[in-house]
Amino acid sequence: MDSMPGQHETQRPADFLRQILGRPAVVKVNNGAEYRGNLVCLDGYLNIVMEGTEEFVGGELKRRYGDVFLRGNNVIYVGPAPAK
Amino acid sequence: MRSAHVGASSSGDEASGQLLPLELVDVAIGSRVWVILKSAREFRGILRGFDEFVNLVLEDVTEYQFTESGTDTRQLPSMLLNGSNVCVLVPEGGASERTAA
Numbered sequence: 412m413d414s415m416p417g418q419h420e421t422q423r424p425a426d427f428l429r430q431i432l433g434r435p436a437v438v439k440v441n442n443g444a445e446y447r448g449n450l451v452c453l454d455g456y457l458n459i460v461m462e463g464t465e466e467f468v469g470g471e472l473k474r475r476y477g478d479v480f481l482r483g484n485n486v487i488y489v490g491p492a493p494a495k
Numbered sequence: 496m497r498s499a500h501v502g503a504s505s506s507g508d509e510a511s512g513q514l515l516p517l518e519l520v521d522v523a524i525g526s527r528v529w530v531i532l533k534s535a536r537e538f539r540g541i542l543r544g545f546d547e548f549v550n551l552v553l554e555d556v557t558e559y560q561f562t563e564s565g566t567d568t569r570q571l572p573s574m575l576l577n578g579s580n581v582c583v584l585v586p587e588g589g590a591s592e593r594t595a596a
Contacts, residue, residue, distance in 0.1 A: 423552065424545065424550040424575050426544070427552045437571070483577075486577050487536070489574065490571050490572070493570070493571060
């Protein structure tokens with residue numbers, strides 16, 4: 412199925428995580444808050460360390476943090492920050 | 496061929512022609528899927544890959560959050576969706592087919 416014309420190669424979660432490492436990322440957590448910052452490191456539990464982090468609640472900027480650790484069980488998704 | 500990593504225990508089932516659950520997910524790679532989480536949140540996007548925890552790599556994603564005041568939607572180019580929140584995965588249509596959100 413991944414050999415269809417115009418399709419990218421299959422990208423497993425581990426590949427995806429390697430690709431977004433060190434780049435601006437957006438992380439949504441269970442309580443609806445969203446964290447945007449530079450993705451320093453992460454692991455297979457989706458524990459995540461970010462730097463220069465902004466916390467958004469309901470789309471509004473609430474706080475800024477230098478470094479944050481996000482425990483993986485709270486993470487709904489992580490992805491590269493959309494281009495503005 | 497990829498089913499080898501999906502279910503290490505699949506050899507016997509393959510012989511019986513039985514499709515394992517994760518083999519259905521594997522078939523959906525490259526096409527649009529609709530993912531419903533345990534909470535009031537859903538995602539539509541192109542499935543790029545997954546692992547044994549059903550963590551999902553999605554591309555061209557629309558996120559829907561259902562609140563009392565209505566539905567919030569947003570677009571994201573790509574994401575890794577944590578499998579621990581996934582409840583339902585629905586394959587939708589062919590490769591790269593776009594659905595009117």
